[in-house]
Amino acid sequence: MLRKKLIAGNWKMNGKLEDGVNLARAVSAAVRKLTKPQCEFLICPPFTLLYSVKKVLRGNKVALGAQDAHTASKGAHTGDISSEMLKDIGCSYVILGHSERRTNHGESSRVVARKAAAAHANGLKTIICIGETEKERDEGRTIEVCTKQIRNSMPAGSQAFNTVIAYEPVWAIGTGKTPTPQDVEEVHAAIRKAVAKKLNKTIASRMRILYGGSVKPTNASEFLSLPDVDGALIGGASLKAEDFMAIAKSVY
Numbered sequence: 001m002l003r004k005k006l007i008a009g010n011w012k013m014n015g016k017l018e019d020g021v022n023l024a025r026a027v028s029a030a031v032r033k034l035t036k037p038q039c040e041f042l043i044c045p046p047f048t049l050l051y052s053v054k055k056v057l058r059g060n061k062v063a064l065g066a067q068d069a070h071t072a073s074k075g076a077h078t079g080d081i082s083s084e085m086l087k088d089i090g091c092s093y094v095i096l097g098h099s100e101r102r103t104n105h106g107e108s109s110r111v112v113a114r115k116a117a118a119a120h121a122n123g124l125k126t127i128i129c130i131g132e133t134e135k136e137r138d139e140g141r142t143i144e145v146c147t148k149q150i151r152n153s154m155p156a157g158s159q160a161f162n163t164v165i166a167y168e169p170v171w172a173i174g175t176g177k178t179p180t181p182q183d184v185e186e187v188h189a190a191i192r193k194a195v196a197k198k199l200n201k202t203i204a205s206r207m208r209i210l211y212g213g214s215v216k217p218t219n220a221s222e223f224l225s226l227p228d229v230d231g232a233l234i235g236g237a238s239l240k241a242e243d244f245m246a247i248a249k250s251v252y
C-alpha cells in the first residue's frame, strides 16, 4: 500500500486526567484486539494529559501527538511548549496550523511553516492543517485558498515520512455539516498537485492527506473510500472510543 491510512483523534481542550487516561485505555485496548490493523492510529490529547496517556500507550500501536509546538526549542516563551520537549516525553506527531489556532491565536501560514521546520528538526511528524472558511467557499475560492496555505505552511524539506496534510474546511468543524465526497476528492487532488509543485511528484504521491470536519461513524466510509483521502482527523467523535474505533473500521 502506497499510503497507509491514518486515523487521528484531536481531543482539543477536553479531558481531565481521569477522563483522558480512561479514554486512552479504551482506545488502546480496542486497537490491541485488532489482529491486522489496516490503518495507523494516533491520538492527540491536550498537553496536560500527554505524559499520562503515553504511559497507557507504551508498547501499543497507537501513536501520541500534541496539538501545537513552538518554533524554538527552548527559552523565554512563557506558556509555550517546544517540539524538543514533546519528543522527549514520547510524542511522535504534532498538529500544526489548526484553524482554531489560526483564528484564536492569529497564526499565519508562515508561522506554521516555522513551527513545522522546528518539529521536523526534532524528529516529530507534522499534521499541517489547512481549509477554507464558509465565505471563501461561497466565493468559489476553496482551491485557491487551500493551495496558497499549502505553499506557505509547508517548510522546504518536508517529506512524505514526516508530513501529513489535513484538509479541514473551517465551516465543517464541529458543525455537523460536511462537503460532498466529490468536493472532498476534488480538493484533495488539488492539494496533492500543490504538494507536487512545491516539493516533487514522488513525495506528493506518498504524502498522506486526511479529511477532517464532522467525521462520524455514519459518514466516515463516504470519505475514507475516496482515492485521495488517506485518513481522517477527528474532533468530537474521537472523545468516545467506540465512535473513534467505528470510524477506523470504515477503512476495512
Ligand code: 13P
Binding pocket: 010, 098, 168, 172, 173, 174, 175, 176, 212, 213, 214, 215, 233, 234, 235, 236, 237
Ligand atoms: P470535529 O470532528 O469535531 O468536527 O472537529 C474536526 C477537527 O477540527 C479535527 O481537528
